[in-house]
Amino acid sequence: MKKLINDPANVISDALLGFAAAHPDVRVDYENRIVVRGDAPVQGKVGLVSGGGSGHEPLHAGFVGPGMLDAACAGEVFTSPVPDQMVAATKAVDGGAGVLHIVKNYTGDIMNFELAAEMVEAEHGTQVVSVVVDDDVAVQDSLYTAGRRGVGATVLVEKIAGAAAEEGRPLGEVADVARRVNSYARSMGLALTSCTVPAAGKPTFDLPEGEMEVGIGIHGEPGRRRVPVAPANEIADMLVSPILSDLDFTGGEGVIAFVNGMGATPLIELYVMFNEVSQILAKAGIPVARSLVGPYITSLDMAGCSVTLLKADDEILRLWDAPVNTPALRRGV
Amino acid sequence: MKKLINDPANVISDALLGFAAAHPDVRVDYENRIVVRGDAPVQGKVGLVSGGGSGHEPLHAGFVGPGMLDAACAGEVFTSPVPDQMVAATKAVDGGAGVLHIVKNYTGDIMNFELAAEMVEAEHGTQVVSVVVDDDVAVQDSLYTAGRRGVGATVLVEKIAGAAAEEGRPLGEVADVARRVNSYARSMGLALTSCTVPAAGKPTFDLPEGEMEVGIGIHGEPGRRRVPVAPANEIADMLVSPILSDLDFTGGEGVIAFVNGMGATPLIELYVMFNEVSQILAKAGIPVARSLVGPYITSLDMAGCSVTLLKADDEILRLWDAPVNTPALRRGV
Amino acid sequence: MDTEALTAWIREFARLISANKAELTELDSAIGDGDHGANMDRGMTAVVSVLDAEPQESPSALFKKVGMTLISKVGGASGPLYGTAFLRMAAAAGDDVDLAKVLRAGLDGVIARGKAEPGDKTMVDALAPAVAALEAGKSVQAAAAAADQGREATIPLVARKGRASYLGERSAGHADPGATSVTLLLAAAATTLGDKA
Amino acid sequence: MDTEALTAWIREFARLISANKAELTELDSAIGDGDHGANMDRGMTAVVSVLDAEPQESPSALFKKVGMTLISKVGGASGPLYGTAFLRMAAAAGDDVDLAKVLRAGLDGVIARGKAEPGDKTMVDALAPAVAALEAGKSVQAAAAAADQGREATIPLVARKGRASYLGERSAGHADPGATSVTLLLAAAATTLGDKA
Numbered sequence A, B: 001m002k003k004l005i006n007d008p009a010n011v012i013s014d015a016l017l018g019f020a021a022a023h024p025d026v027r028v029d030y031e032n033r034i035v036v037r038g039d040a041p042v043q044g045k046v047g048l049v050s051g052g053g054s055g056h057e058p059l060h061a062g063f064v065g066p067g068m069l070d071a072a073c074a075g076e077v078f079t080s081p082v083p084d085q086m087v088a089a090t091k092a093v094d095g096g097a098g099v100l101h102i103v104k105n106y107t108g109d110i111m112n113f114e115l116a117a118e119m120v121e122a123e124h125g126t127q128v129v130s131v132v133v134d135d136d137v138a139v140q141d142s143l144y145t146a147g148r149r150g151v152g153a154t155v156l157v158e159k160i161a162g163a164a165a166e167e168g169r170p171l172g173e174v175a176d177v178a179r180r181v182n183s184y185a186r187s188m189g190l191a192l193t194s195c196t197v198p199a200a201g202k203p204t205f206d207l208p209e210g211e212m213e214v215g216i217g218i219h220g221e222p223g224r225r226r227v228p229v230a231p232a233n234e235i236a237d238m239l240v241s242p243i244l245s246d247l248d249f250t251g252g253e254g255v256i257a258f259v260n261g262m263g264a265t266p267l268i269e270l271y272v273m274f275n276e277v278s279q280i281l282a283k284a285g286i287p288v289a290r291s292l293v294g295p296y297i298t299s300l301d302m303a304g305c306s307v308t309l310l311k312a313d314d315e316i317l318r319l320w321d322a323p324v325n326t327p328a329l330r331r332g333v
Numbered sequence C, D: 001m002d003t004e005a006l007t008a009w010i011r012e013f014a015r016l017i018s019a020n021k022a023e024l025t026e027l028d029s030a031i032g033d034g035d036h037g038a039n040m041d042r043g044m045t046a047v048v049s050v051l052d053a054e055p056q057e058s059p060s061a062l063f064k065k066v067g068m069t070l071i072s073k074v075g076g077a078s079g080p081l082y083g084t085a086f087l088r089m090a091a092a093a094g095d096d097v098d099l100a101k102v103l104r105a106g107l108d109g110v111i112a113r114g115k116a117e118p119g120d121k122t123m124v125d126a127l128a129p130a131v132a133a134l135e136a137g138k139s140v141q142a143a144a145a146a147a148d149q150g151r152e153a154t155i156p157l158v159a160r161k162g163r164a165s166y167l168g169e170r171s172a173g174h175a176d177p178g179a180t181s182v183t184l185l186l187a188a189a190a191t192t193l194g195d196k197a
């Protein structure tokens, strides 16, 4: 394992110290491992809290700031944070208008956020609403399973719900916006290499030179199938086709197209992928209204990418374009 | 070789198409492989042109936009662009106040930009001034060699000179600002893995599991020495010490500290590195005035990082903070 | 079955988790995300520290402390599940602990929290047969054996809960990590409480 | 030495570059950035296309076309260096070409553009001895052999120009890629112009 780290046991605290040093506008609470917007709590504004296992940087801490999250909780690598962290974050951002928990759909995240919401409501009377993100079409959705994973759409939900909260809208409306974004978004991912969890010291799975894994998540889970490596145009088709079969993307205001790097994929390759994705969309008669290209929700040092499409309406586009000022996403401010 | 590409011969054109699709604000001239600010030429403003081999994305095209570059020329992977491209870019951004060429110090880049300046001055009477960036302390500076390489400081020069040009300052002053930034900046890089040039299909150099290469550039050139892999704090010392021995960073307004990813290094590791770098600076009594953490000048899929320190003065900080609106760097707009 | 014996049980569980950390991680790498060993070890190491610093006075206080510590330290799916189990066990523990009764409460807590059914390839598949054995009046050793069989029976299953469910058919052929850590809980009970049940 | 013969030289140079592309890249990977083969091949392939489409009428027009094409297509260090060399060769070529005279002009162009001195481990180290041999009245074959020796002599050198100079002492032990491509230029001359000099 080759990584720019010290003791693998300290990766998260070391990275948090570095994050704090690099971004003095944002508050870091080391003890609780939470990152909080500098001016929180913003009175009268719905507070947005997210969080999850570490290893997906810049998600979530990189999205804390005006126009997006009020706080983020950092768990161990690929492990949901604990309720204490979520309680501390919720209290820190409670400006009297309630708090929205944005939770990626993993059993651990769901249960820990659930416990936290119970605790904070019981102890402090804070009103908490949770929205679950589950956009990964690689996983068959079913009432009898854990359902789909939350992946790329998380970034879009955090941005768009964050803009709605910044407009001063009430908790119920902000939650509705978040749910609508989630319901209009679909994703699919692909790995060229495995990632290596620092504590494990070796790749989570073996992926020989000529093969790639289609339908991976963001935790080094094996994907749905293994296929020979293919050129970018075929890869784009493997990722976009299942998305387009799952939801009708025509008839709206086009899509927000998001090509995401998994952590070790250079930008030049993401642009090659974005070209292929936009050509497929053009053929399908789906206009690209907005785009996002870069490593925003990663899986440590995995090479690969994911594609997320969000069917846009006027309000979604307006909120997408709204100012945002966070370490990892900034515009209009 | 595992890459998200089609035919290796088409990587640059495919990526340019993707870049154009993702960033409709910026103009892409495929034939000349140049990227031009949407509203160029800006009358009365000094035009900033840079460029170089591809494979360093987001450099340079990602930095085209208000407050930074007016145009960027994309060469073949790791190969200087040709004069025709530079001539086309220079003409496209000439708003009557002259054009600054920002050139990284590589023999090829120097000579091709030189030819281009000769051609454009002769044919069109455009006034061109060139500034050479050479900040890499891994290379011994000498009158008898090609001198130091241009690496991380390029990003800082483009941002800060771009802000000076945006203020409407004349060509001579903008060039002086660029030269001052270069003379106050020093960098040093490290590779955990080699990169793989698409056309070559295999890693440029072998770097076995337990070893790393110190003092690398951004083109897969071998570094100055090979050492056993080390923890982040020792790596930070290997990179920062030669920088601090080369220039006295005390006494100014602190430094702009830039920890850069080489293309395949996840952000969490860059924050771990940034923590170590800022601790070394704190011990040396050098305040971190501003910071930049991320993959901004890369070497394809190389894992590793570089550190750039820029000794700041009031003007440098003011220009650093000025609004910038490019695909890869955005603030204040 | 006094507080001291139950404390020994918890400590033995912590020891077994630590000794089998790599195996748990290995199993979770195959069908999950490779952290079950680290998660449980982080939690149980914290539990042991807490018990070293503050020995507990009653079975109910002991189970509550274990549950709260696991919830605060583990995260992931196993933190809330084991945590809830121990909190329910605390509520069910009277002055003299009936192992069948408290483990039944724990199992109910896991099911309430995680909504898994038998055969979903989760820790329920090891815990439920152990509870059934105890309720049928069998020994703790027999309950531990039942947990082991339950764990073995998860191998061919296709997971319907937790991360392993994302794999669909590819989850078959591997034992469930959480069911495996439950066998350690029962094995620890067999060695520390076996002669007291 | 008519335009036809000189065109054959250029085409043979293109053929040799293409045939030795991998070796040039290999050498450039060791002490540079691994693109010299691709750079030269891209340039010379373009040159051949241009000459296919527009056969040139005079030695001077031929060299100028080659120089302009290389400058427009190659990039890197070798584009301006070879490009400048051929432009200077065009200026020096009269109606009847004196190979010693035009290659001397080319060498002067390389030195003017790149400011390398003999022993800096660059293409100059192969071109200069070849020019000296021709100027001493030796055959083209002898000049090609001199270029080969010049190239061999770059192996132990520590580079002082171009990318290889970044390596310092580590650049010793490898032949210079540009010097190697120059040996191909001379080898092509030996086979196509050898009996005409």
Ligand SMILES: Nc1ncnc2c1ncn2[C@@H]1O[C@H](COP(=O)(O)OP(=O)(O)O)[C@@H](O)[C@H]1O
Pocket: A078, A079, A080, A107, A108, A109, C028, C032, C033, C034, C035, C036, C037, C039, C040, C075, C076, C077, C078, C079, C081, C110, C113, C114, C115, C116, C121, C122, C123, C124, C161, C162, C163, C176, C177, C178, C179
């Ligand atoms: N809904 C559920 N009900 C019961 N047990 C579950 C459920 N989901 C997951 N588990 C158990 O949790 C184990 C995984 O725990 P762990 O790896 O620590 O957490 P995570 O899955 O969050 O990484 C699984 O092997 C399974 O036994």
Ligand SMILES: Nc1ncnc2c1ncn2[C@@H]1O[C@H](COP(=O)(O)OP(=O)(O)O)[C@@H](O)[C@H]1O
Pocket: B078, B079, B080, B107, B108, B109, D028, D032, D033, D034, D035, D036, D037, D039, D040, D075, D076, D077, D078, D079, D081, D110, D113, D114, D115, D116, D121, D122, D123, D124, D161, D162, D163, D176, D177, D178, D179
């Ligand atoms: N200043 C110089 N003068 C003469 N030749 C040079 C000079 N710099 C580099 N070269 C030659 O150029 C060759 C490298 O060319 P190439 O690999 O195509 O360009 P780049 O170095 O830009 O990648 C070197 O091997 C050397 O012979």
Ligand SMILES: [Mg+2]
Pocket: A078, A079, A080, A108, C033, C035, C076, C077
């Ligand atoms: Mg986990």
Ligand SMILES: [Mg+2]
Pocket: B053, B078, B079, B080, B108, D033, D035, D076, D077
């Ligand atoms: Mg080159």
Ligand SMILES: [Mg+2]
Pocket: C028, C032, C033, C034, C035, C036, C076, C163
């Ligand atoms: Mg797990």
Ligand SMILES: [Mg+2]
Pocket: D028, D032, D033, D034, D035, D036, D076, D163
């Ligand atoms: Mg080269």
